Amino acid sequence: MITEIHLEKVQAFCRLGIYENERIRGQAVIVDLIVGIDLRDACNGDKMEDSISYVSLSHAIQDVAKSKEFNLIEHLCKSITDKLFNDFNVINYIDIKIHKPVINAEGFHGNASVRLKIDRP
Numbered sequence: 244m245i246t247e248i249h250l251e252k253v254q255a256f257c258r259l260g261i262y263e264n265e266r267i268r269g270q271a272v273i274v275d276l277i278v279g280i281d282l283r284d285a286c287n288g289d290k291m292e293d294s295i296s297y298v299s300l301s302h303a304i305q306d307v308a309k310s311k312e313f314n315l316i317e318h319l320c321k322s323i324t325d326k327l328f329n330d331f332n333v334i335n336y337i338d339i340k341i342h343k344p345v346i347n348a349e350g351f352h353g354n355a356s357v358r359l360k361i362d363r364p
Contacts, residue, residue, distance in 0.1 A: 246282040251275050255308035266312045277338040316357040336362045
């Protein structure tokens with residue numbers, strides 16, 4: 244039985260962007276996350292140790308985001324998935340989408356996002 248844990252609209256502060264002023268000031272990004280895990284024991288036993296705390300997932304996202312400067316959203320996505328696979332060995336796959344709501348580029352209006360779907364290596 245594969246089930247999923249979903250986190251939506253997790254805010255994380257990071258120094259992200261190809262423009263130096265974006266990395267100096269930093270900015271908030273919005274993260275949507277799906278992790279696929281076998282939750283059979285959690286469904287039948289009602290014990291936290293049979294699942295993953297969504298608070299722990301959120302903290303892992305925030306830790307990676309603030310750990311260093313990133314030029315690309317793609318690299319931030321992969322860095323987060325690497326940490327999640329490393330920290331939570333029960334995760335089978337990850338679907339992560341990172342929204343960058345503010346783009347500091349002349350003539351650009353809107354926001355951007357990158358989505359990465361990856362199975363456990």
